[in-house]
Amino acid sequence: MSGIDYRELKRGGVMRQEREDRFLVRLHLVAGTLDGAQARAVAEAAERFGSGALHLTSRQGIEIPDVPSGALVALKAFLAARGIGFGVCGPTVRGVVACQGRGVCPNGVIETLNLAGDLDRTFFGAPAPHKFKIGISGCANNCLKAEENDLGVKGWVEPRWSGEGCTGCGLCLTVCPTKAVRAGADGGPGGIERARCIGCGDCITACPSGSMVERVRGHRIFVGGKLGRAPSLGRPLAAVLTRPEEVTAAVAEALEFFRLQGKPRERFGDTLRRVGIEALEVHLGALQGKSA
Numbered sequence: 492m493s494g495i496d497y498r499e500l501k502r503g504g505v506m507r508q509e510r511e512d513r514f515l516v517r518l519h520l521v522a523g524t525l526d527g528a529q530a531r532a533v534a535e536a537a538e539r540f541g542s543g544a545l546h547l548t549s550r551q552g553i554e555i556p557d558v559p560s561g562a563l564v565a566l567k568a569f570l571a572a573r574g575i576g577f578g579v580c581g582p583t584v585r586g587v588v589a590c591q592g593r594g595v596c597p598n599g600v601i602e603t604l605n606l607a608g609d610l611d612r613t614f615f616g617a618p619a620p621h622k623f624k625i626g627i628s629g630c631a632n633n634c635l636k637a638e639e640n641d642l643g644v645k646g647w648v649e650p651r652w653s654g655e656g657c658t659g660c661g662l663c664l665t666v667c668p669t670k671a672v673r674a675g676a677d678g679g680p681g682g683i684e685r686a687r688c689i690g691c692g693d694c695i696t697a698c699p700s701g702s703m704v705e706r707v708r709g710h711r712i713f714v715g716g717k718l719g720r721a722p723s724l725g726r727p728l729a730a731v732l733t734r735p736e737e738v739t740a741a742v743a744e745a746l747e748f749f750r751l752q753g754k755p756r757e758r759f760g761d762t763l764r765r766v767g768i769e770a771l772e773v774h775l776g777a778l779q780g781k782s783a
């Protein structure tokens with residue numbers, strides 16, 4: 492059709508379909524969350540402006556297919572009146588995804604939903620050299636797959652062996668899924684290999700005498716992950732950030748670094764492979780110096 496700027500529409504979350512004059516509209520959700528009234532409104536919108544169908548995306552999103560160009564403005568207004576915006580596409584920060592985290596899930600180490608809201612309010616739609624995806628998992632179980640994101644956040648608990656009251660029962664060694672707890676001479680732990688630790692906290696929970704204690708609890712950041720044609724997993728930064736505000740600051744710094752160092756249409760992980768993750772660590776240095 493003439494007169495339609497498809498690229499501009501796509502940037503605003505409206506994708507051209509195979510069928511002439513039909514569009515797939517991506518909605519902007521945060522952590523896949525809607526209240527009941529909004530869910531009903533989305534269903535009504537699909538019936539009024541599309542074919543009645545909805546599509547659930549792989550990133551906790553909803554898309555409304557089969558919307559004709561003439562209905563896009565009315566659809567946007569209908570949803571906006573109910574607190575739901577259109578999503579984004581192209582070289583921008585996408586809607587933040589998250590698991591339920593602490594407060595809902597009994598395994599949660601960190602609160603995730605408020606953090607997702609804060610990050611989304613601060614960064615959604617911000618420009619970047621390429622798409623930039625942020626995902627939050629509340630604990631080492633990693634239901635939200637933090638390492639698949641350009642920037643992932645994971646709840647993290649690391650142990651310290653105090654030695655006090657240790658009976659040498661060896662439970663901490665048995666439960667550790669990565670053999671990060673090294674065996675000592677008397678059956679107890681001889682040390683903890685930080686590089687192997689996945690921050691699950693199982694050794695702390697299992698210790699019957701309280702000898703294995705928390706060294707740090709907070710947010711571990713993973714950078715440079717992606718799926719698509721050439722998948723690669725994000726790599727962890729050194730620090731564990733104890734406060735959500737530090738995470739927001741770290742995301743701001745990482746995005747600034749990406750804008751400075753990234754080439755157009757280069758994913759964050761490819762930038763980091765080219766310039767070295769150490770350069771990002773240096774960029775974040777002042778921030779991480781304040782953390783555990």
Ligand code: SF4
Pocket residue numbers: 590591592593596597598599600628629630631632633634635
């Ligand atoms: S990642 Fe952890 S906190 Fe989040 S839903 Fe899974 S088990 Fe629960």
Ligand code: SF4
Pocket residue numbers: 648649650666667668669670671672683687688689690691692693694695
């Ligand atoms: S926190 Fe988990 S991975 Fe780390 S040492 Fe303890 S049991 Fe092992």
Ligand code: SF4
Pocket residue numbers: 652656657658659660661662663664678679680697698699700701702703
């Ligand atoms: S589980 Fe606790 S008491 Fe048992 S060996 Fe480990 S630190 Fe010592």
